[in-house]
Amino acid sequence: EVRIGRDVLEAECSGVDGVVRSGMNWSNKLRELLKEKLSDQVFHRMSVSIVG
Incomplete structure (x- = not known):
């Protein structure tokens, strides 16, 4: 009985x-997906501000 329990x-x-x-x-x-999306956005903004 104990074993079954x-x-x-x-x-x-x-x-x-x-x-x-x-x-x-x-x-x-x-979290990984969010991190990728966030870093993509940050990178995109940085490259746009550098180019612009």
């Missing part, structure tokens, strides 16, 4: 862990 707990915990991890991956990807 532990297996269920471990399964639930690993499921939660997977969700948390994928959520973190998702936010990391978002």
Whole structure:
């Protein structure tokens, strides 16, 4: 009985862990995309101001 409970707990915990991890991956990807967009805009503005 105890073993079954532990297996269920471990399964639930690993499921939660997977969700948390994928959520973190998702936010990391978002952050990377935002960083790229922001740096592109900054670079574009800088090059425009240098040329202009």
